[in-house]
Amino acid sequence: MRYLRSFGRFWWNFIVGDDWRVAAGVVVALGLTSLLTHAGVNVWWLLPTSVALVLAESLRRAVGRS
Amino acid sequence: MNTTTVLIVTGAFLASAVEMVEALTIVLGVGVVRGWRSTLIGVGAATIVLVVLVAALGPALGSIPIGSLRLVVGALLLAFGLQWLRKAILRSSGYKALHDEEESFQAERTQAVAAADDRRAGLDWYSFTVAFKGVLLEGLEVVFIVIAFGSAQGHLGLAAAGAGAALVVVVIAGVLAKGPLSRVPENTIKFAVGLLLTSFGSFWGAEGVGVHWPGDEASLLGVIAFFVVVSLLLARALRRKRVTLVTAGAGA
Numbered sequence: 550m551r552y553l554r555s556f557g558r559f560w561w562n563f564i565v566g567d568d569w570r571v572a573a574g575v576v577v578a579l580g581l582t583s584l585l586t587h588a589g590v591n592v593w594w595l596l597p598t599s600v601a602l603v604l605a606e607s608l609r610r611a612v613g614r615s
Numbered sequence: 616m617n618t619t620t621v622l623i624v625t626g627a628f629l630a631s632a633v634e635m636v637e638a639l640t641i642v643l644g645v646g647v648v649r650g651w652r653s654t655l656i657g658v659g660a661a662t663i664v665l666v667v668l669v670a671a672l673g674p675a676l677g678s679i680p681i682g683s684l685r686l687v688v689g690a691l692l693l694a695f696g697l698q699w700l701r702k703a704i705l706r707s708s709g710y711k712a713l714h715d716e717e718e719s720f721q722a723e724r725t726q727a728v729a730a731a732d733d734r735r736a737g738l739d740w741y742s743f744t745v746a747f748k749g750v751l752l753e754g755l756e757v758v759f760i761v762i763a764f765g766s767a768q769g770h771l772g773l774a775a776a777g778a779g780a781a782l783v784v785v786v787i788a789g790v791l792a793k794g795p796l797s798r799v800p801e802n803t804i805k806f807a808v809g810l811l812l813t814s815f816g817s818f819w820g821a822e823g824v825g826v827h828w829p830g831d832e833a834s835l836l837g838v839i840a841f842f843v844v845v846s847l848l849l850a851r852a853l854r855r856k857r858v859t860l861v862t863a864g865a866g867a
Contacts, residue, residue: 563755564691566698575693575820579686583824593828596821597838600693600813601845607701608849612710612856 574603627777641749644723657746689820696812708853
């Protein structure tokens with residue numbers, strides 16, 4: 550069980566890292582892009598813009614803590 | 616070789632180089648204190664595991680439909696790339712300390728001197744495990760990037776060649792320098808790699824959910840330019856904020 554937990558923690562730290570909100574933001578942005586694209590709107594600009602906002606917000610939080 | 620392929624090879628090379636510089640510091644720190652035999656066996660064992668991972672996972676990913684593969688790879692590259700970019704921006708603006716290879720080397724040496732003499736299977740177990748873990752953990756990021764870059768565009772061999780070239784360059788530089796490569800501008804390289812990972816992640820992730828990029832692959836350069844501008848503006852804003860805080864603190 551202990552090994553399983555450390556294995557899970559390793560992959561969490563590896564992919565998600567310090568701020569889980571970044572990974573969550575990426576998932577939400579991809580979901581929204583998918584929804585709009587399948588509704589017939591070619592929102593090519595949405596993902597990069599959302600990712601930039603997610604990055605800015607994560608930095609704002611990190612700086613606020615320090 | 617088109618622009619996308621050049622960027623994939625460059626990204627794999629830079630990401631691998633920066634991780635290998637960190638692995639080299641660990642290996643040198645242990646090797647110079649406790650001897651090279653067990654240390655190099657640890658390095659070799661970890662390298663074999665990493666090569667097997669690329670050889671096994673790379674072709675396996677090739678059987679996944681390209682749309683689904685790009686979505687998954689895009690999402691992972693975004694999560695991963697944003698971590699690199701976030702840390703690089705925090706470091707360049709002074710909110711996070713820069714990674715110091717010389718300091719890491721000295722810390723590794725101190726630990727190697729203090730570690731007990733434990734011999735197993737004819738090896739100095741401390742040297743073997745530290746070298747094995749160091750190379751494996753730093754190498755896993757390289758494997759991830761090589762597989763992600765290579766599989767989503769069908770250029771696994773080229774991405775692996777980029778990583779291989781980085782290995783050769785870093786090992787030669789380490790042998791010539793006879794010490795940690797502390798003069799390598801690690802944060803600048805990490806900044807560039809973070810930008811590439813985030814840009815490719817956005818490009819492939821959006822393609823994976825069905826977006827049609829205007830200008831197809833040519834728009835990748837536009838995505839990279841967008842993230843370069845955004846990241847530089849964010850870094851500049853944070854630097855200014857920090858200067859204002861420091862000045863206010865000194866005046867108080």
